[in-house]
Amino acid sequence: MGNAPKAVADIVDRFRNPSDFCCSGQHKETDLRNEFLDPFFEALGWDVSNKAGLTEVFKPVIHEESIKIAGATTAPDCTFRIGVRRVFFAEARKHAGHRTQERGVLRVSRTTHAD
Template sequence: MKEALKQIFNLVDRFERNIEAYRSPAYNETQLRREFIDPFFEALGWDVTNKAGYAEQYKDVIHEDAIKVAGATKAPD
């Protein structure tokens, strides 16, 4: 648990040091997920990238594809 807290504190520290860049409209949801959200859940023990090699129905995290709605490509919520 101490290692998880250390990793999470490091994420918070990095975010605070670079907060203006992360508030920029150029910083998108995918970047946020890859740099902060995925590492956060990995620190908590989740297998975000399926390192265990589980079949789709047994993965800790399932990444959803974008879909077309009314002619526009939308990302799932």
């Protein structure tokens, strides 16, 4: 993981080597958020659980915010903001459980972003 903080490296390692429970189909998207995504972004310095007690307008992370994109309403799991400006979104998905499938997704991403 190079120069990543130890907490981030530990979370990534746990995700790369999932337990049988994680891949059993019993693991839901909420479990993924609670066990991997929220701690990952907290380790990167994002106040995912609003420990600062900020009002909705100033929270750096909004959960399931309803927004319109290209005329359609959607609600990403997390909207990350700096001030009131949206910076990026995160959407939790169940772990695929098969490394060959994961490599396929990575390959498609690389091909798509190579253009």
